[in-house]
Amino acid sequence: MALRFFSIAIVVMALASSFANASDPNPLQDFCVAIDDPHHVLFVNGRFCKNPDDVNADDFLFRGLNKPGNTSNPLGSKVTAVNVNNFPGLNTLGISIARIDFAPYGLNPPHTHPRATEVLVVLEGTLYVGFVLSNPPPGMKNKLFAKILHPGDVYIFPQGLIHFQLNVGKSNAVAFASLSSQNPGVITIANAVFGSDPPISLDVLTKAFQVDDKVIKYLQSRFWYDNN
Structure with missing residues (x-):
């Protein structure tokens, strides 16, 4: 055995x-x-x-x-x-x-x-x-x-x-x-964390980042541009 x-x-x-x-x-x-x-x-x-x-x-x-990509974006x-x-x-x-x-x-x-x-x-x-x-x-x-x-x-x-x-x-x-x-x-960190659908729970993100929920709400309200 x-x-x-x-x-x-x-x-x-x-x-x-x-x-x-x-x-x-x-x-x-x-x-x-x-x-x-x-x-x-x-x-x-x-x-x-x-x-x-x-x-x-x-x-x-x-x-x-050979053609340049369009860089006219927030990033x-x-x-x-x-x-x-x-x-x-x-x-x-x-x-x-x-x-x-x-x-x-x-x-x-x-x-x-x-x-x-x-x-x-x-x-x-x-x-x-x-x-x-x-x-x-x-x-x-x-x-x-x-x-x-x-x-x-x-x-x-x-x-x-x-x-x-x-x-x-x-x-x-x-x-x-x-x-x-x-x-x-590709997983873009900010997009995945603050721009997920549905959003990640405030309880999770406030504790993870050790910030006030107003900061998380602001970040989640932003448009997270994808450059890919």
Whole structure:
């Protein structure tokens, strides 16, 4: 009996290790171009697969990342994401990309990607970027890792950690981000906390932020712009 449980424990730990080291599942075929029509197709990794006989070169082409995003908004930034939702050829391949445009002093606000690590490359401008660690030791604060980036610099934001980018220059800035998921997801912290529908209870937020309920009501009354 003891040997049996030991064997099961070994299998569980091996599976846990496998899951911990994986992002998106590895593909089991050359490609699986996503398609909405489920007729005569397979359901793979959240998306139906287009019949391989109908796949063509255009399924692996996306155009438009040479065009600047519109930064005329309260944040002064625009994320142009290219993922499986608008580029079906990415399905099951475990990658995506985004262009991020910044007006002078524009901000890509604190957010997380629950399913992806991000690699950021600066093309133009000067960005102040950073991410915050999770699970600080007792009595310690969450550690911030931050740097000033210039054209050609590369920075990494580990999967799931809160991070941000701020244009600290007087001119426009452009960066490209590669992400280790076909559909990395994005949770913008302020939008999620103060702009949820229905709203999070005042009892929860006043205690969480240690502020008066009038402050929470004011924040919940604001329009939380989405730059994605």
